[in-house]
Amino acid sequence: MITTTGLTKVYQSRGREVTALDGVDLHVREGEVFGVIGQSGAGKSSLIRCVNLLERPTSGTVTVAGQDLTALAGRGRRAGKELREARSRIGMVFQHFNLLASRTVRDNVELPLEILGVTGRERTRKALELLDLVGLADKAKAYPGQLSGGQKQRVGIARALAGDPKVLLSDEATSALDPETTRSILQLLRDLNQQLGLTVLLITHEMDVVKTICDSAALMQKGRIVESGTVGDLLATPGSELAHELFPVGGTASGPDRTVVDVTFHGDAAGRPVISQLSRTYNIDISILGAAMDTVGGKQIGRMRIELPGRFEENVVPIGFLREQGLQAEVVETASVTVPAPLTKEVAK
Numbered sequence: 001m002i003t004t005t006g007l008t009k010v011y012q013s014r015g016r017e018v019t020a021l022d023g024v025d026l027h028v029r030e031g032e033v034f035g036v037i038g039q040s041g042a043g044k045s046s047l048i049r050c051v052n053l054l055e056r057p058t059s060g061t062v063t064v065a066g067q068d069l070t071a072l073a074g075r076g077r078r079a080g081k082e083l084r085e086a087r088s089r090i091g092m093v094f095q096h097f098n099l100l101a102s103r104t105v106r107d108n109v110e111l112p113l114e115i116l117g118v119t120g121r122e123r124t125r126k127a128l129e130l131l132d133l134v135g136l137a138d139k140a141k142a143y144p145g146q147l148s149g150g151q152k153q154r155v156g157i158a159r160a161l162a163g164d165p166k167v168l169l170s171d172e173a174t175s176a177l178d179p180e181t182t183r184s185i186l187q188l189l190r191d192l193n194q195q196l197g198l199t200v201l202l203i204t205h206e207m208d209v210v211k212t213i214c215d216s217a218a219l220m221q222k223g224r225i226v227e228s229g230t231v232g233d234l235l236a237t238p239g240s241e242l243a244h245e246l247f248p249v250g251g252t253a254s255g256p257d258r259t260v261v262d263v264t265f266h267g268d269a270a271g272r273p274v275i276s277q278l279s280r281t282y283n284i285d286i287s288i289l290g291a292a293m294d295t296v297g298g299k300q301i302g303r304m305r306i307e308l309p310g311r312f313e314e315n316v317v318p319i320g321f322l323r324e325q326g327l328q329a330e331v332v333e334t335a336s337v338t339v340p341a342p343l344t345k346e347v348a349k
């Protein structure tokens with residue numbers, strides 16, 4: 001649904017060049033919630049602004065729903081109308097809501113429809129329908145100043161949906177909200193994703209946001225994507241920083257001739273007594289060094305770091321047993337030698 005290739009953005013700032021995006025290849029599948037996480041200054045906002053051409057990329061391409069926006073933007077005035085229409089199919093939600101204080105809630109939601117040339121009565125019907133969808137039917141006549149932060153963001157989301165977008169972009173939509181309101185807004189985004197089949201690309205600096213609603217995630221550092229994949233694939237990638245942040249299961253081998261394995265459980269596998277079966281089948285003592293269980297994107301996922309006696313060579317069969325049970329099992333450390341992470345952390349798309 002969203003693809004960028006070699007996306008680069010260089011700002012000219014006080015005679016200096018700032019490279020905010022340095023060759024970003026992003027692939028967001030239709031219907032998924034995709035989170036880009038990274039520290040302040042990593043280039044997240046630049047990325048999302050380039051995706052809807054609010055910011056003109058220095059080089060590279062952006063394709064949304066099969067349409068090459070960068071090509072349209074490069075074709076000058078005549079393609080302007082096409083570009084505007086394509087952009088109206090991309091909703092955008094901002095951290096600070098960006099509502100017009102002098103307009104009622106309903107009029108704020110109507111604004112993009114006005115720009116699209118939708119007539120008065122149809123505009124009002126659509127705005128009221130959207131306000132109902134975000135749970136604000138009773139606030140149509142209120143002004144933004146009379147609303148709480150969470151309510152303002154609901155108006156921002158209703159406005160973003162006015163053009164019937166296939167894609168919703170969210171730049172730190174919950175960063176200005178308290179934890180409880182954050183949860184309710186994230187739940188709303190997830191509901192919209194599922195009810196409308198909306199593809200959501202969100203950026204955040206909070207791992208909890210990724211954990212709560214994302215199907216896939218990418219880690220951004222210094223203008224580059226250094227890891228990306230579905231949450232399940234990331235958790236199965238040895239050395240993945242995102243996996244470690246999502247499920248911090250610490251612990252190192254208690255001595256030489258020990259093999260440390262990270263085991264990831266998905267869905268129904270989480271309910272089966274696999275570890276005790278492993279212990280009984282191979283007559284080995286297993287130590288649990290760390291464990292974490294949580295829901296990611298609405299699915300139950302668990303992760304456990306276990307220690308098996310013996311070197312890796314002696315544990316090939318038990319590790320194979322875990323994998324046969326449908327679990328992901330990745331060797332972290334064996335005989336005090338840390339297994340190197342793969343050269344590229346990019347996992348299967």
Ligand SMILES: Nc1ncnc2c1ncn2[C@@H]1O[C@H](COP(=O)(O)OP(=O)(O)O)[C@@H](O)[C@H]1O
Nearest residue numbers: 011013018020039040041042043044045046047
């Ligand atoms: N309009 C701009 N002019 C100059 N530099 C900018 C501009 N916008 C962002 N930058 C710089 O680009 C880098 C990435 O910024 P940004 O995309 O906002 O990152 P993030 O959203 O991850 O905090 C930073 O070094 C920032 O200072």
Ligand SMILES: [Mg+2]
Nearest residue numbers: 044045046172
């Ligand atoms: Mg930002």
